Amino acid sequence: MNKQNAAVRTGLMEALxxxxxxxxxxxxxxxxxxxxxxKADGSPVTHADLAAEAAIRDRLIRLAPELPIxxxxxxxxxxxxxxxxxxxxxxxxxxxxxxxxxRDEYAVNIALMAGGVPVLGVIAAPALGLIWRGIVGxxxxxxxxxPDGTCSPPQPIHTRPRPQGEVVVxxxxxxxxxxxxxxxxxxxxxxxxxxxSAVKFCRVAEGSADLYPRLAPTRDWDxxxxxxxxxxxxxxLRTPDxxxxxxxxxxxxxxxxxxxxxxxxx
Numbered sequence: 539m540n541k542q543n544a545a546v547r548t549g550l551m552e553a554l555x556x557x558x559x560x561x562x563x564x565x566x567x568x569x570x571x572x573x574x575x576x577k578a579d580g581s582p583v584t585h586a587d588l589a590a591e592a593a594i595r596d597r598l599i600r601l602a603p604e605l606p607i608x609x610x611x612x613x614x615x616x617x618x619x620x621x622x623x624x625x626x627x628x629x630x631x632x633x634x635x636x637x638x639x640x641r642d643e644y645a646v647n648i649a650l651m652a653g654g655v656p657v658l659g660v661i662a663a664p665a666l667g668l669i670w671r672g673i674v675g676x677x678x679x680x681x682x683x684x685p686d687g688t689c690s691p692p693q694p695i696h697t698r699p700r701p702q703g704e705v706v707v708x709x710x711x712x713x714x715x716x717x718x719x720x721x722x723x724x725x726x727x728x729x730x731x732x733x734x735s736a737v738k739f740c741r742v743a744e745g746s747a748d749l750y751p752r753l754a755p756t757r758d759w760d761x762x763x764x765x766x767x768x769x770x771x772x773x774x775l776r777t778p779d780x781x782x783x784x785x786x787x788x789x790x791x792x793x794x795x796x797x798x799x800x801x802x803x804x
Contacts, residue, residue, distance in 0.1 A: 547650075547658055547673050550602075554648050554660045555671055557597045559683050561590045561646045562664035565631060566685070574638055582634050587611050590630035590646060598626050598648075608790070610759050618786040621654035627785075629759040633735025635712045642666055643711065643734030649762035654785055659766030661736050670695070670740040672770025678743055697773040697799035698745040704729050706747040708738040717753035717794070721778075725749065739764030742799050743771035750797040753778055758790045764797070774801035 568586035577583050591611035598607055608616045609628035619625055626648065631637060633644035642665035650658040655674075662669040667685075672678030679692035704727050709718060711732040722730055728749075733741065741747040762785065765775040775783060775797045783792055 558662035636734035659763035678771035
């Protein structure tokens with residue numbers, strides 16, 4: 539990345555951080571109102587999902603009107619874009635089930651895609667007052683934010699080497715299926731910790747966990763911001779057989795992945 543592109547991406551990361559915090563505060567406000575509906579596929583959606591979608595989309599359009607947006611909660615069914623398209627990939631409220639259950643593990647995911655891969659990721663955790671962000675090839679940071687939107691100074695974060703002893707493996711609280719359980723059984727000295735939403739990527743990126751396997755299908759917007767963050771922090775995301783993830787398939791689906799804090803360890 540040349541200096542000009544680096545400066546542009548840094549400025550964009552700051553702007554996306556502000557958008558992520560704004561969406562987090564919208565979700566906090568909407569949480570007081572309640573209200574759950576069911577989408578066509580049977581999955582839940584809340585007023586907070588839709589309010590965050592509107593808030594993020596409005597600000598992204600004002601920030602970069604030339605860039606398309608693919609988002610989980612957009613009004614028209616999302617369609618893949620050509621791999622050479624630069625665009626935003628958004629999940630306005632990742633972890634809706636955790637949100638409905640009153641847990642803290644839900645997030646706002648915003649990624650910038652370029653060349654078919656995530657190059658910048660921002661993940662905000664509204665209930666935790668934290669936002670993680672990173673630019674692939676540069677660095678990653680964690681920022682705390684207050685209810686009025688003010689932020690603490692950024693704290694650099696980095697993944698950790700695989701420990702000799704206990705290996706911390708994050709698993710989905712709501713979507714733990716047999717293949718992931720089998721993977722977990724094959725990790726020596728593994729300590730499984732259930733966790734909801736994209737917060738799992740953040741824990742890997744900040745050096746408090748070693749692995750996050752998800753061996754069941756998920757969608758592009760669930761993964762992209764997390765991949766950018768983990769890789770910016772020194773880690774790696776690959777398919778279970780070690781291949782790069784492929785975004786922009788016809789159904790915008792990722793068959794499975796493993797996030798590793800230490801890319802040198804299988």
